[in-house]
Amino acid sequence: MKGLWIFVIVNILAISKGRKNVLFIVMDDLRPQLGAYNGPYFPGSGQSLMHTPNIDGLASKSLLLKRAYVQQALCSPSRASFMTGRRPDTTHVYDLYTYFRSVGGNFTTIPQYFKSKGYETAGMGKIYHPGVDSNNNDPLSWSMPYLRGDHNWEDKNHSWKGIPDSLLKDRPLIDKQIADHAINTLQHLAPAAKSGHKPFFLAVGFYRPHLPFVFPQSFIHNYPWSDVHVPDNQFAPRSMPTIAWTHSNELWSYQDIKDTKFTGDINTTLPHATVIKLRRAYYTSVSWVDSLIGNVLAELSRLGLDSNTVVSFVGDHGWKLGEHGAWAKHTNFNVDTHAPMMVKIPGMTDKGIVSEKLTEFVDLFPTLVEAAGVSPVPLCPENSATVSVCHEGQSLIPLIKNPNIAWKNASFSQYPRRHSHHDIMGYTITTDRYRYTEWVRFNKPTYKPDWNTVVDAELYDHQVDPNENINKVHYHSQSNIKMQLSQQLRAGWRDTLPSSAISHGFGR
Template sequence: MTDKQPNILFLMADQMAAPSLPFYGHKVVKTPNLSRLAEEGVVFDSAYCNSPLCAPSRFTLMAGLLPSRIGGFDNAAELSADTPTYAHYLRDAGYLTALSGKMHFCGPDQLHGFEQRLTTDIYPADFGWYVDWEDFEKRPSYYHNMSSVTQAGPCVRSNQLDYDDEVTFRAQRFLHDYARSDRDRPFSLTVSLTHPHDPYTIPQAYWDRYDHDEIDMPRVPYSRKLMDPHSRRLRHVYQCDEDTITDAQIRNARRAYYGAISYVDDQLGKVLKALEDSGLAENTIIVFSGDHGDMLGERGLWYKMSWFEGSARVPMIVHAPGRFAAGRVKESVSTMDLLPTFAEWANDGQAPEYAVPVDGRSLIPHLTGQGGHDEVIGEYCGEGAIAPLLMIRRGRYKFVHSAPDPDQLFDLEADPLELTNLAEDPEHQDLRQRFRDEVASRWDTETLHQQVLDSQRRRKLVARANMKGRVTSWDHQPYFDASVQYMRNTIDLDDLEARARFPKASAER
């Protein structure tokens, strides 16, 4: 291993809203481990996902390509097996690539370049969660509803706790096993937790880290005046009427969400300790980010699926004090930019020969103080939409366009809460027209709309057919060879104990 190929530890949290973290200004939430990374690393103040929904966001992140280029339209879309991901590029450059946790791959390929996948996924790998724009009023059972909010509170165990405890353990073991190995290749380990994604429930100890009265309520409460057409559709999708939830339930949901953030911090702290204890930290670049945010009741909206800041902004930290000076980056970037960044780290700072041109742009200029881009392009084609919902974030402005709906234009420097839509403001008509012209040049919206409908129809049929008769699961089955674990008669006991001990025992005491 050389300094030219650093290890890469990529830490992910699901539905982690950047505004809810202390290093982005939140005064209540406690994250000592992540805050340390932020203090010592480079914090991106304006990082976004490129599609505010789990699977499309992750596919875009992994491939460095916009959803429309890879068919990543919703949570039942398939990432084609011949789509190069950052795992492929790193593995091709000599890395041991491993994934512990969620990546929401749909389809038979459940690896997508990862040499080792240490856990199964928490979500199904089939096409059953398809979106159907042609039957918008029919509500599938898997859609979000408001039970996550109305039932928010403490628990002893949950589906998500079972999963993330395993994800953390497997990540720790990977690092310990790597430290005990011959280390002939650098590693890239992705650790992807499902918290703080709803349902909003967390053990009592994390619930009790926060006092009921200190929980902040939404800065922008529900108002009919703020309900643009897409927001109204979202509230319909998750069955939120004006009398569905109470202020007490909103506060409980936010309290549980904050507790889940602290749980994530503790779990990632265990992984970071394993990295330190294994002697691997010095030559490892740590990246922390997420797939999208959570509205948490802002504007009367919950979960994700919109381009408002709470839903679309994500945390992003790059921690490598020996390589990059601590600081903050104000320019807007996206998780799609991670693939070219990872690939250049693996290639001595140079862009590799990409199999296909990527849409993401390297973050290395931002990390080294040499400037860098200030632009995010986004596409959303999932639940609550009835046509592609397109976003451009550049400079101080955010522009959102969907053919059936009025445009949205926000000046985020003057209006960070997005209360004033400037799309109809006479003084901003030239700017609005420039954005509309750019949308027309970037996208053939009618063709894209038809591609989404065609994809939905195909997957609807395949999902229905595959559930009839004998069902063959695509869900990843992690394999562990117990015949070579622990004490077995295939290896001398003293040799086994010596091999497993780290660091090696000294001959003299």
């Protein structure tokens, strides 16, 4: 009997040693205005790079997805989606108040799945949207106590604030608290992980650059006033339907913005000086968090864990910095749905792999599972409400093995609105060249669109109009492409998957 137990333990350790740890890093409201994204898919035009040496360094050793899209450009719906690997019409989360387990199903999340496979799972900061919409950071996901952190310096009077560094020694900013806790947790997890006894899944969620933009004053030197510019397109797209618009209420809620008399109405803008101040503060917040990510990655290396740890990095969605005269997210504009995503896999991405294939944040779940060497997760069936473990994406690992492999030819996003006392959903498809959106009546009790009731539509040609300044949906010359995109949008995401993506799991 003793020999049998030794055999079992030895085999468990062998299996554990074959698995990689996972360091899962999320930044809030991060647009891909990073050095690694410089090129045709860089957000905006004529804008400077942000100073992010650590993120760019990580990208140089990762599978870098230059055309990754979130499924809804709002914190809670986006996070509920990529943390479960399911789209908003499956999670039924479209706002900041709804918990996916209460309305969608008792879906297994990424960390919960790793926990079920024998991993120690620890979370901190903003991984889920905190509060009722995650039942306070989804306790089922974690095997260790969760650290949320304390907001020491934020208030509703100031949309941005540089804090003298000397004042931060006794009252550190929340992201410093999170980075320090991540380092301490790595030190705690390292012995069991290195011995092969217990691999880990460590999720580190940074709050910045979410409003208010609060940072150590010393970091603002990275952005001289003369280097920061207003966007080239401080106006709404020509022929844009009003239902596509957002009034920038998130920014407007701060008193210093209210004092400017900014309304957020279509084709209204903030004063140029205010725009530059906000953009400069946003950039500085990003550089501040980049330095903290550098500290966490340095500790991973110092502990000898980097050679056996998958590192994923994402922003939960993009963010408007005055483009179209608007701010924050809350739309289907490309600048909101396009966000950074990269995955570093030791031994596979060491020299860096750049992909311009269309990818989606629901692809993250199956990717991390395969990268870590854990049992694969199947593709979800049409109705997965009672299926605890599945995904609605596509593992990105084939892009590492063969960057030219047949791939999905579209990504899908959506955003809800109220219009004439009705629920409306803006369904968006992004293809290699176009972004097409139909705003349709939405049946909330069934979570289904009524494709027969189209309120309005949008069509942007990214080849000639990458910043989406002209809605061409009513151009006679675009009628054929509009019809094709409409058919593809309504057919849905399953029809865009290559056969290789549905060979494992429930299929169509």
